[in-house]
Amino acid sequence: MITSILVVIFLAVIIGIVLGISAIKFKVEGDPIIEKIDSILPQTQCGQCGFPGCKPYATAIANGEADINQCPPGGDEGIHKLADLLGVEYKPLNAEHGEPKPKSVAIIDEKTCIGCTLCIQACPVDAILGSAKHMHTIIEKECTGCELCLPPCPVDCIDMVAIEENAENWKWKYPVYKIDKVSERRAS
Amino acid sequence: MINLQSPFVQGSTSVSNIMFIVMLALIPGLIIYMYFFGIGILLNIILASITAIIAEYFILKIRKIPTKVFLTDNTALVTAWLLALSIPSIAPWWITVIGTLFAIIIAKHFYGGIGSNIFNPAMIGYAILLISFPAIMTKWQNPSYLYDANIAFSVFMHGIDNYDGIASATPLDYVKTELLQNKNILPILNEPLARLTQMQWVGFGFLLGGIFLLFTKIITWHLPVIYLLTLFTISSLFHLIDPSQFAPFQFHLLNGGTMLAAFFIITDPVSGPTTPKGKIFFAFLIALLVYLIRVFGGYPEGIAFAVIFANICVPLIDNLTQPKVFGHD
Amino acid sequence: MKLFDKVFKFNGGIRAETKKNISTAQPIRKIPLPKKIVLPLRQHIGKLAKLKVDIGDEVLKGQLIAEADGNVSAAIHASTSGKITAIEKRLIPHPSGLPDFCIEISPDGKDQWIEKKAIPWKKIGLDKVNELLLESGIVGLGGAAFPTHLKLNNSKKAGALNTLIVNAAECEPYITCDDMLMREKTHELIQGIKLVHEILNVKESVIGIEDNKTDAINFIQHAIKKEKNISLQIVPTIYPSGDAKRLIYLLKGIKIPKGRRSSDYGIQMFNVATILAIYRFIEFGEPSISRIVTITGNLKSPRNYELLFGTPLKEIIDDAGGQIIKNDTFIMGGPMMGFKLPSIDVPVTKAMNCIISSEPAMIEEKKPVLPCIRCARCAEACPVELQPQELFWFSKSKQLEKAEEYNLFDCIECGCCSYVCPSNIPLVQYYRFAKSEIIEERHEYEQANIARERNEFRLQRLEREKLERAERNALRRAQSSSEEKTKLIDEKRKAIADAMQRIEKEDDKND
């Protein structure tokens, strides 16, 4: 009886010492996983996930404070990639954070704009040009379509315009065949 | 509407043609089989075919896939034929039915049907039968016991219990059991049961059909040639090391399902590798395992297990044997 | 005639029915000036050309009406004299079937040339020739429409070239425009080859031709009898021997991987029609305004035409007698790599080497598409030695990273795999889909990176501004009356404003 207790205590002490030493020796600092997560996120900086930008969301995911299904612009694909990276199960997009929309850019109606600069302050990527009392324009190439400039505008002069398909950005479509039910299912 | 894209012209091969030619190539072996062993095998093939078609039809219906196209692609038939040719011709009807159902439903359609099955369906069916009903699956027809269609039909319906002497061990089985009693192999090989020339003639028939397949470019040379070559080399090597323990290569090449496997079973494209190097390794692996199981293992014939095991390795083999792309180093 | 010089056979390829004799029975024909000329700004690989004219302008034949936008682009010239009557989006011959910007010219009927000047290339040097080529609007006329000046640029960078290969293989079924060009303009072609040979300063020129063009072979052999440095090499008729890298391998035994250019290996290749265009430009000062187009297939009178760019296709089809069996479906390019035109109301463009009025068999869906049985016939047929069955497997299930790992982008979309597939799978369509998808993903990734940078920059700026504001406030509170201090503040403000300006400028530059 006593020997058995002694043996177990002895084991516990030895193991405790070994693990204690290695805990100090293999201490981990920083978390490179945040960068990996951040590179999957679409960088719209739209804040729909409930965090003030993509990086904060990435940090939250890495710390286990946020789920992977809170990013509507990233869409299903983004969630799949996050799930793959983190080795967790895929979950469908959380509707609380909004629905995925077609990629669009903000366009300022330059006739209505009063040049209040509120939108400039709201834009997370500095994609709006203009100064006080001069009408503003949006650098279309830089616009992420985050819609953050819409609420502050006092005269509702900003519109989100979906990017149209043209000969330049046109893509080949997924082949669909009548006989092959499976490909139809996948395409839909 | 389909989205029409290039190429707008097409060659003339089709899956159903390929499978049809495979079945055609099985005919010589089948005829020789029937010549020596009666019509038992034919009953099995017909039953297997019918079972396969019916199973396929119902599964396609359940999966809501157009039935006509997939029933006429002949793949289910090829599976049924190969399975029926692998099991003893004196097996009762329900053996054939169970095996075929396993092959079509589990090995094929669980995985998504033609093209998606990772295991050779016929071999899955065979292996399941072998481990479930070893007594029936290891008794082969005694070729000296010639009988008429009535008996064949009775055996088919009720099994062999009413007929003494109808069954005997295969040469592989016989030699193995004799060897277990620490006998020298040379006298054993001269026993009539070890020299089943009828079986060897059937193998020859499959060889003919296989050459036809090679000739019509349905299969490439890699699989059968490497398979037979490896089996030849290993058996010769062991025979050289100890002729009193290991049978010479003729014994291994001509007995069991060697020829059927070489040209028809391991050449199943869906569950096999696609790269030339991969095919070589695949065939080598199967031959090696077949020899090991035959000589050292617990089962008299190892083709089904070897094929399934090699099937498991296929994705990895394909992955590791990707050929160089044009211009890449 | 020596048949089959030593060739290095590439893997696979297919021997399809060539159907070339349909359109070679009659000589090349020109048609009268059309009523309208429509010139798309997108006729080449690269950026849209930049407009140089406005509605109402009068232009002369050969006048520059849109210039190359940057290096990867090509200029557009008026193909006849007349007035610009519209600049708007019209249907163009493009696989998307989407409209794009076009210039419409109403011809005045005079067909009056601008002043043509031969290029004194010997005097001005290769650099200048290249600059002029940028203005010539010449692109590869084999079908890919890659700007020619870029090719020359590359050869210049690569240094020593030793071989000029003239691509006369024309391997796709139906197409005969190069064949007819070689038959009817043999002399001009050889002059062109000699010219390009000298400009590039190469040691030898090789014309690679498929053995099914016997007439053209005879003519050229006769014409180059006295040329020491020009040779003709006959290659077997196996599609796709006319693909640039396949032809180089056939002739020279050099395998050039994806991402490398032939000029890195001392080889430059031009299509026969491109050679002729360069010749016309340098010798006579004529920019690229016309080409030979094969009009073939299901037509009453199929033949080759020499056509001005911008000619409405409909007029040509009418001239060729119209379709025998009406189905209003036309294919641009060959049957292996071409695409279905969205409509017949499109103009002739630089990339248009052939128009096939579709045979009924081409557009009906005869055979069902079955799952892949991994028979690897496609791998045996693939001239790039890919594993099409794996690429298909990954593209179909949208495992794009895997597809890329298996070298999806090496695929030249030649269609050999689809041609031999016993399951009738439209493999190339899956590859095209996967490629576009990956390209878009990459683009999005780049956009995301830019957005991230800009966001980080903004956050830094906000942080800095906050600090500055705090500093300023502290300063103001401490020394509100001191004049000296006010000056200091002013100075500081100025410095900040300057800095801001600088940053903004830099930002603009980055844009």
Place this chain on the structure above:
Amino acid sequence: MSNSYILIIISTVLVNNIVLTKILGLCPFMGVSKKLETSISMSAATAFVLTIGSMTSWAINHYLLEPNDLIYLRTITFIVVIAAVVQFTEMLMEKNFPLLYKMLGIFLPLITTNCAVLGIPLLNAQASHTLIESAVFGFGGAVGFSFVLILFASLRERLDGADVPKPFQGSAIAMTTAALMSLAFMGFVGLDR
């Protein structure tokens, strides 16, 4: 003597494969076989834990338990030792391969409760293997585990593109596949004689 080591290896890898014949260690076998890369790392981690675990538990069994007549403490002490080894591996990995650590996720600490890892030391003790035999047995078990895990992962990657019917997608078809794999391994019966 070396012959017996080879037999142990053959036996543990093929004939008595820890996963497919003994049906131990199914948790990581199912859980970490979705991607080839992860499965390879998992194999490495398990191999490490198994070999070290077998040896330490042998030492404990041989020097602590058997002399003191405490064989009834085997299970509990082995569990403790294995847990410690796993902890150690975990820390090592978090330091040196953080991404891998994240990818293996819960399955890394779960090696602790991996029945293969406990099973092998217990089998060792039962068969009264020597230290080297224990190590070889542990290593062989790990190789067998890695072998089928990697094969299974490559199969599952291939299955990602297959048109598996909806009810069978995911775990269902993985289970079926595992069953059919073990069918193949049944063919090796008798090879270790």
